[in-house]
Amino acid sequence: xxxxxxxxxxxxxxxxxxxSSVAAALLxxxxxxxxxxTMKTFCYxxxxxxxxxxxCCGLDGIRDARGVADELGIxxxxxxxxxxxxxxxxxxxxxxxxxGRTPNPCVRCNSNTKFRDLFKRGRVLGCDGVASGHYxxxxxxxxxxxxxxxxxxxxxxxxxxxxxxxxxLRRLHFPLGDLTKTEVRERARRLGLxxxxxxxxxxxxxxxxxxxxxxxxxxxxxxxxxxxxxxxxDHRGRVLGMHHGYSGFTVGQRKGIGGGRTEPWYVLxxxxxxxxxxxxxxxxxxxxDVRVGELNWLAPPPPPGSRLDIQIRYRxxxxxxxxxxxxxxxxxxxxxxxxxxxxxxxxxxxxxGEEVLGGGRIRSVSGASC
Amino acid sequence: xxxxxxxxxxxHAATTPVRAEVIAAMSRCHAEDFGNPSSGxxxxxxxxxxxERARASAATALGIPAAHVFFTxxxxxxxxxxxxxxxxxxxARGTGAPLVVTSSIEHPAVFEAAEQxxxxxxxxxxxxxxxxxxxxxxxxAAARERPAVxxxxxxxxxxxxxxxxxxxxxxxxxxxxxLHSDAxxxxxxxxxxxxxxxxxxxxxxxxxxxxxxGTGALIATDPGGLQPLHFGGGQERGVRPGTEDxxxxxxxxxxLRLAVEEVEAESTRLRAIRDTVxxxxxxRVPDLRINGEGLPRAPHxxxxxxxxxxxxxxLAALDAQGIAxxxxxxxxxxxxxxxxxxxxLYPGETAATLRLSFGHLNRARQVDRIVDSVATxxxxxxxxxxx
Numbered sequence: 001x002x003x004x005x006x007x008x009x010x011x012x013x014x015x016x017x018x019x020s021s022v023a024a025a026l027l028x029x030x031x032x033x034x035x036x037x038t039m040k041t042f043c044y045x046x047x048x049x050x051x052x053x054x055x056c057c058g059l060d061g062i063r064d065a066r067g068v069a070d071e072l073g074i075x076x077x078x079x080x081x082x083x084x085x086x087x088x089x090x091x092x093x094x095x096x097x098x099x100g101r102t103p104n105p106c107v108r109c110n111s112n113t114k115f116r117d118l119f120k121r122g123r124v125l126g127c128d129g130v131a132s133g134h135y136x137x138x139x140x141x142x143x144x145x146x147x148x149x150x151x152x153x154x155x156x157x158x159x160x161x162x163x164x165x166x167x168x169l170r171r172l173h174f175p176l177g178d179l180t181k182t183e184v185r186e187r188a189r190r191l192g193l194x195x196x197x198x199x200x201x202x203x204x205x206x207x208x209x210x211x212x213x214x215x216x217x218x219x220x221x222x223x224x225x226x227x228x229x230x231x232x233x234d235h236r237g238r239v240l241g242m243h244h245g246y247s248g249f250t251v252g253q254r255k256g257i258g259g260g261r262t263e264p265w266y267v268l269x270x271x272x273x274x275x276x277x278x279x280x281x282x283x284x285x286x287x288x289d290v291r292v293g294e295l296n297w298l299a300p301p302p303p304p305g306s307r308l309d310i311q312i313r314y315r316x317x318x319x320x321x322x323x324x325x326x327x328x329x330x331x332x333x334x335x336x337x338x339x340x341x342x343x344x345x346x347x348x349x350x351x352x353g354e355e356v357l358g359g360g361r362i363r364s365v366s367g368a369s370c
Numbered sequence: 371x372x373x374x375x376x377x378x379x380x381x382h383a384a385t386t387p388v389r390a391e392v393i394a395a396m397s398r399c400h401a402e403d404f405g406n407p408s409s410g411x412x413x414x415x416x417x418x419x420x421x422e423r424a425r426a427s428a429a430t431a432l433g434i435p436a437a438h439v440f441f442t443x444x445x446x447x448x449x450x451x452x453x454x455x456x457x458x459x460x461x462a463r464g465t466g467a468p469l470v471v472t473s474s475i476e477h478p479a480v481f482e483a484a485e486q487x488x489x490x491x492x493x494x495x496x497x498x499x500x501x502x503x504x505x506x507x508x509x510x511a512a513a514r515e516r517p518a519v520x521x522x523x524x525x526x527x528x529x530x531x532x533x534x535x536x537x538x539x540x541x542x543x544x545x546x547x548x549l550h551s552d553a554x555x556x557x558x559x560x561x562x563x564x565x566x567x568x569x570x571x572x573x574x575x576x577x578x579x580x581x582x583x584g585t586g587a588l589i590a591t592d593p594g595g596l597q598p599l600h601f602g603g604g605q606e607r608g609v610r611p612g613t614e615d616x617x618x619x620x621x622x623x624x625x626l627r628l629a630v631e632e633v634e635a636e637s638t639r640l641r642a643i644r645d646t647v648x649x650x651x652x653x654r655v656p657d658l659r660i661n662g663e664g665l666p667r668a669p670h671x672x673x674x675x676x677x678x679x680x681x682x683x684x685l686a687a688l689d690a691q692g693i694a695x696x697x698x699x700x701x702x703x704x705x706x707x708x709x710x711x712x713x714x715l716y717p718g719e720t721a722a723t724l725r726l727s728f729g730h731l732n733r734a735r736q737v738d739r740i741v742d743s744v745a746t747x748x749x750x751x752x753x754x755x756x757x
Contacts, residue, residue: 035686125745
C-alpha cells in the first residue's frame with residue numbers, strides 16, 4: 001500500500017486507538033514523512049466527562065494520540081473540525097432519526113470530515129496524502145486506484161468508506177489493509193505503543209454515554225414527534241400499544257409484543273408522519289427490491305442489468321443482486337433472494353468481488369414476500 | 371521534519387530555556403549542597419545557607435525585604451495561594467461572604483482560584499475593560515466593599531497588555547485593600563518599581579525568565595493573612611510547607627537577578643524586533659489586527675487577530691516551517707475554550723489568534739524569515755478556509 005520508492009509527506013488521522021497508532025507507525029517505518037492529526041469533533045465540556053474519556057475521540061484519545069506521535073517522533077496536531085462535523089455528521093444524524101430512519105454517522109464522518117476536511121488541512125502543511133487505520137486495501141496497480149475489502153474479513157471496514165470522494169482515492173493510504181487485528185495488536189505491543197491494549201471503541205463518538213435518545217432530546221425539542229408517544233400498530237393497522245417516540249426504533253429490530261404469540265415480531269416500518277411504528281412477523285421483514293439514494297461511486301457505475309453484491313449492514317454477508325434501474329436520485333436493486341431488515345437510512349454498499357464500487361443510503365424497500 | 375531551515379522559537383511567553391548561569395548555580399546545589407535545610411548537621415546548614423542567600427538575592431532583585439519572599443513550586447501555586455489563601459483566611463474569620471476581585475483578563479491560575487473561592491463561600495467580582503482600559507471606577511466601587519483580595523496581573527500573558535499598576539495600587543492603598551499581582555510575564559520585560567507601585571502579594575516564576583520550571587515565589591508583605599494550601603511542615607514559615615527545593619530557589623533567584631539586571635537592554639532589544647515584525651506583517655497581510663495596538667504593551671508579545679483563518683491549522687502550518695508559536699496561550703491549546711482576554715478586548719470577534727512571543731532565542735536577523743513564514747502560513751490557512 002505504501003511501498004513506494006518516493007517517500008511522501010502523509011497526514012495520518014490518529015484517534016488515539018490502537019489501529020490508527022499502528023497505521024502511523026507503519027508509515028514511519030516505511031520511511032514516509034508522517035504528520036499525526038486528531039480531530040476535535042465536538043465540544044466535550046457539556047457531556048458526561050467520565051463517559052467521554054472512554055471513547056477514542058474523547059480528550060483521552062487526543063492525549064493518547066499525542067503520546068504515540070511523540071514516541072514515533074512525528075509532529076501531532078489537534079484540529080478543531082467541530083463546525084464541519086456538526087454540519088455534516090451530527091445535524092444529519094439528528095435529521096435522519098427525526099425522519100424515522102437509522103443513520104450511519106461513521107460513514108458520514110468518513111465521507112466528509114475524516115478524509116476530505118483533514119486532507120484540506122494537510123495541504124496547508126504540505127502533505128501529499130492522508131492515511132487512516134481502517135482495515136481496507138487500495139490496489140494502485142491499474143489505471144485507477146481500486147478500494148478492496150480488508151484482508152481480515154472479521155475487521156473489514158469497507159462498509160464505512162463508500163462515501164469517500166473518488167478523486168481523493170489516489171491520495172489515500174490504508175496501511176492496515178493487509179493485516180489482521182491480532183497482527184496489529186502484536187505490532188503495537190512490539191513497538192511499545194501505549195495504545196496496544198486499548199479496548200475497541202463501540203459507541204458513537206459524540207454520544208459517549210451510548211444513550212442516543214438523550215442526545216436527540218438535547219438536539220431536538222423534547223416535544224419533537226420523534227420523541228413523542230405514538231401507536232404501535234401491526235401490519236394490518238391494528239393498534240397494539242403505545243411507544244415513547246419512534247426514534248427509539250430501528251427497522252428489523254426484534255420487538256417483544258405480548259399477547260401469547262409464539263413467534264417474535266419485528267419492527268417493519270417507521271411512519272414518521274403519523275408517528276406509527278409498524279410491527280409484524282419476520283417474513284414480512286423480507287424485501288426483494290431496494291431503492292438506494294445519495295449515491296457515491298468509487299468505480300464506474302454499473303449499467304442496468306449488471307450483477308453485483310451489496311452489503312446492508314456492517315459485518316453482514318454480501319447479498320447478490322442486480323441493478324434494476326437507474327433513477328434520478330439513485331438506483332433500484334433487485335435482490336436475488338429476499339433479505340430481512342433492510343433498514344432505511346443505513347448504508348448500502350456495492351461490491352464487485354472484493355472491490356468497493358460505491359454505495360448509497362437505503363431509501364425504501366418493497367416486494368416483501370407475503 | 372525534513373529539510374526545514376533553522377527552527378525559530380517564538381513562544382517565550384509559554385516557557386524559556388534555562389540559561390547557563392542558572393544551570394551552573396543549580397548544579398552545585400544538586401551535587402554538593404544537597405542537604406535538607408531543616409537538618410541540623412553540616413549538610414543541612416550548607417543547604418540552609420544557600421536557600422537564605424537565594425531568598426536575599428531574589429529580594430534584592432525585586433527591591434523588597436528578604437522576609438517577604440516565600441518560595442513556591444511555580445506561578446500557578448503562587449497565584450492560587452494568594453487568591454485562595456486570602457479568601458479562605460477571610461472565610462475562616464466568618465464575617466459574611468468575603469469578596470474576591472479580579473480583572474476579567476486574569477490567567478486561569480488566578481481566575482479559576484477566584485471561582486473556587488466563590489464555590490467555597492466567597493463572592494467573585496470581575497472588573498471589566500472599556501476600550502482596552504481597566505474600569506478603574508468599577509475597581510474603586512469594589513474596593514469600597516473591602517474585598518479580601520484584589521488581583522490584577524501586571525502584564526497579560528495573551529496580548530501583552532500592561533495593566534495600570536500605579537493606579538490600581540493607589541486605589542487599593544486608598545481603600546486599605548490587599549492587592550495581588552501576577553507578574554510572571556512582567557519580570558524582566560518591564561521595570562516593576564515596587565517602591566512606586568506597592569503591592570501586598572506578587573507572583574513570580576522561574577521558567578518564564580530562563581530559570582527552572584516548577585519554581586516560583588509569592589512575595590507577601592503580610593503572610594499572616596494567608597491560609598496555606600498545603601499542610602505538613604513549617605517550611606517557608608508555614609506558608610508553603612514541604613522540604614524546600616534549594617536548587618530551584620537558587621535557580622529562580624539567579625534568573626530573577628539577571629532578568630532584572632538586563633531588563634532595560636533586553637526590553638529595548640525585544641521591542642525593536644517585535645515592532646519591526648509587527649509593522650512588516652501589518653504592511654504585508656491584509657485584514658490583520660494587532661491585538662492591544664495603541665494600548666500599553668510589554669515588549670515581548672505580539673498577538674495577532676486573523677479573520678478568515680483557524681488557529682489550529684495556522685499553528686500547524688507554522689510548525690511545519692519550523693516556527694514555534696501559540697494561539698491565545700499555550701495553556702489553552704488543545705482545548706478550544708474561548709479566551710477571556712480576547713473576549714474582553716474584542717467582544718464578539720471570532721478571528722483566529724496567533725501569539726508570537728520573543729526572548730533570548732531571537733535575533734534581529736531572524737525578522738525576515740519570521741515575517742515571510744507567518745505571512746505565508748496565514749495566506750495558506752486563509753486559502754484553505756475559503757475552500
